[in-house]
Amino acid sequence: MQAANGNTVPTDTTDYVTVFVGETMFGLTIDRVHDVFVPAGITPVPLAPREIVGLLNLRGRVVTALCLRRRLGIPGREAGAAEMAIGLEQAGETFALIVDGVGEVLKLGADTQEPVPINLDPRWRDLSLGVHRLDGRLLVILDVDALLAFGDAREAKVA
Secondary structure (H helix, E strand, C coil), X not given: CECCXXXXXXXXXXXXXXXXXXXEEEEEEHHHEEEEECCCCCECCCCCCCCEEEEXXXXXXXXXXXXXXXXXXXXXXCCCCCCEEXXXXXXXXXXXXXXXXXXXXXXXXXXXXXXXXXXXXXXXXXXXXXXXEECCEEEEEECHHXXXXXXXXXXXXXX
């Protein structure tokens, strides 16, 4: 496609919601994001996997709260630090992905996209779809399906 100024406009772009865990920036495809909110009233669930911080009520729906820090093996945040949540759906279930912060929506083309680097931490490699190199920063694109894979599918992958 050509813009009015004669320059070629890339048509193969994807929109990503950026989230932060510490200084690291991650991207989630916008079509998987349903809500952005401040999590409140999280009820712990006994014997749940370590990544599950509990359940919360989001507009009358029971939502499983998943800590992205724990899922990625990143040390915990300081007590009292602010946190945000991203509402995601998977197989008819609603999840709240707990992150340190939410950034902006970026429209990125294939020109900045690269495959998952071989030197990326193994805990992250299986949860990533690739990376985008942006002005001195790296945006790690998260695989929502892999992030939310728990139970039998996850155990089968480990075995």
